[in-house]
Amino acid sequence: MASEAQMLLAALEAAWAEGKETAVATVVRVIGSAYRREGAKMLVREDGGSACMISGGCLEQEMIERAMHILAKGKPERTIFDYDQDKTWWPGCGGTVEVWVEPVRRGDLLHRWLEASLEAEPMVMATVIGGGEGRLWLSPDGGLEGQINPPELHAQVVRLAQQMGRGSSRPTTRYVQEAEVFFDVSSPIPELVLFGAGHDAKPMANQALVLGFRVTVVDARPELLQGFPGCTVVEAAPEHFAQRIALTPRQHVIVMNHHLDIDRQALRFALESPARYVGVLGPRSRLEKMLEALRLEGFVPTPEQLARLHNPIGLDIGAESPEEIALAALAEIVALRRGFAGGFLNEKKAGIHEAAASALSEPGQTHVRL
Numbered sequence: 001m002a003s004e005a006q007m008l009l010a011a012l013e014a015a016w017a018e019g020k021e022t023a024v025a026t027v028v029r030v031i032g033s034a035y036r037r038e039g040a041k042m043l044v045r046e047d048g049g050s051a052c053m054i055s056g057g058c059l060e061q062e063m064i065e066r067a068m069h070i071l072a073k074g075k076p077e078r079t080i081f082d083y084d085q086d087k088t089w090w091p092g093c094g095g096t097v098e099v100w101v102e103p104v105r106r107g108d109l110l111h112r113w114l115e116a117s118l119e120a121e122p123m124v125m126a127t128v129i130g131g132g133e134g135r136l137w138l139s140p141d142g143g144l145e146g147q148i149n150p151p152e153l154h155a156q157v158v159r160l161a162q163q164m165g166r167g168s169s170r171p172t173t174r175y176v177q178e179a180e181v182f183f184d185v186s187s188p189i190p191e192l193v194l195f196g197a198g199h200d201a202k203p204m205a206n207q208a209l210v211l212g213f214r215v216t217v218v219d220a221r222p223e224l225l226q227g228f229p230g231c232t233v234v235e236a237a238p239e240h241f242a243q244r245i246a247l248t249p250r251q252h253v254i255v256m257n258h259h260l261d262i263d264r265q266a267l268r269f270a271l272e273s274p275a276r277y278v279g280v281l282g283p284r285s286r287l288e289k290m291l292e293a294l295r296l297e298g299f300v301p302t303p304e305q306l307a308r309l310h311n312p313i314g315l316d317i318g319a320e321s322p323e324e325i326a327l328a329a330l331a332e333i334v335a336l337r338r339g340f341a342g343g344f345l346n347e348k349k350a351g352i353h354e355a356a357a358s359a360l361s362e363p364g365q366t367h368v369r370l
Contacts, residue, residue: 003189003212004041004052005114011043011051012114016106021046023067024110025101027054028078028129028182029173032095039171039184044101046071054099067101076102078129098173100129100182109146113137117186121250124161124169124185128153131179138165153177189214190337191250193275195266196257197224197233200281200322204254205231207326211334218245218266219257238265247273252333254313256281264290271305277333278305279313281325287311315342 008024015022027040035056042060043051044067053060059081070077081097104110113125121140128134132153136146138161148154156176163169164183173182192208194201197219205215209230217228220237236244247253253270255278257263263280267290270278280287291301301309314328315335335342 005117007052008041008043009114012104012111015045015049021071022104023071023101024104025054025063025067025099026184027097028100029098030095034095034097038173044068044071055097059097063099070101071103074103076100100127109135109137113186118189121188122165122186124165124183126157126161127182127184129173129180129182136161138162140165153179157181188250191216191252193218193247193251193253195253195255197221197228198256198258200325201256202227203323204326204329207330211330238262238269241266241269247275249274249276251275252277254279254281254329260286260289264293268294268299271301271309276308277336278309279329280309280311281313282311284311
């Protein structure tokens with residue numbers, strides 16, 4: 001399944017090919033309960049067509065009508081939905097949801113930001129939605145495009161955008177001087193690399209695709225690399241990993257060859273890479289054997305490397321079948337990506353959309369439960 005940005009871009013291209021004007025609606029503030037949070041986007045065409053959702057269904061029809069009106073005026077506008085949760089048909093809809101609606105045209109800053117967000121590291125787009133005007137785009141390399149007025153507001157927004165770009169910030173609206181500024185943080189397409197193409201790799205790959213991951217499957221056995229539609233397959237034995245695979249900080253690795261020696265080599269390759277998550281399928285005792293073998297050959301993982309190592313992998317749901325194991329493993333990865341602990345929601349004291357700081361990896365913090 002495509003990511004939201006991919007679906008938005010595809011819908012934009014389709015609309016423009018038909019000569020239709022388009023608007024993008026972005027959730028910029030949520031007060032109280034809501035199905036989706038800040039940064040959620042929806043595309044609306046001048047003919048009433050739409051793509052993606054900003055709620056669970058309670059806002060979409062009214063949003064289409066308001067967006068068509070804003071499109072006719074040709075200027076961005078903030079619209080506010082204030083819902084009584086006891087009077088809505090849709091679960092999770094309540095409280096106040098503020099949405100920034102703006103016409104979007106080919107080549108403008110929003111269009112180019114959406115395109116770039118698919119490939120680059122997280123980027124920050126700052127848009128003044130009240131008390132000023134303008135927009136700026138801060139790229140991961142520090143490049144800056146756009147302008148916010150007045151100039152003293154521009155300088156302060158740049159500093160805040162730089163701070164958000166260095167961390168794991170989520171989209172949010174902040175008051176800056178007398179202005180309201182929405183800081184949108186892009187979410188590049190997550191990537192999953194499976195070392196091993198056994199029978200349990202297929203449900204792992206398929207579920208990851210549904211969640212919007214790009215999936216790569218690595219195995220030395222060409223006959224097992226068949227049947228992975230939508231995935232990149234790489235035929236490679238451990239001695240060829242370095243030549244054929246380049247792991248990046250955006251990738252999540254799961255080692256699942258079911259062969260102790262090959263898994264040991266894949267584990268070392270992944271730990272020596274900048275991959276953000278390295279999971280090893282199987283029990284703790286099996287991982288201990290691999291780590292001991294690596295120590296004997298002179299490789300001792302650093303605290304930073306151990307902080308990215310996970311075993312056993314997955315949330316504790318009692319998974320037994322390959323499909324359930326895939327569900328548990330991918331749920332853990334999604335939780336860690338977003339900074340959540342992955343427990344039961346009915347035991348959570350904070351809001352369901354509030355991340356748990358303890359779920360974020362810190363240098364020296366190991367996720368290996370031995």
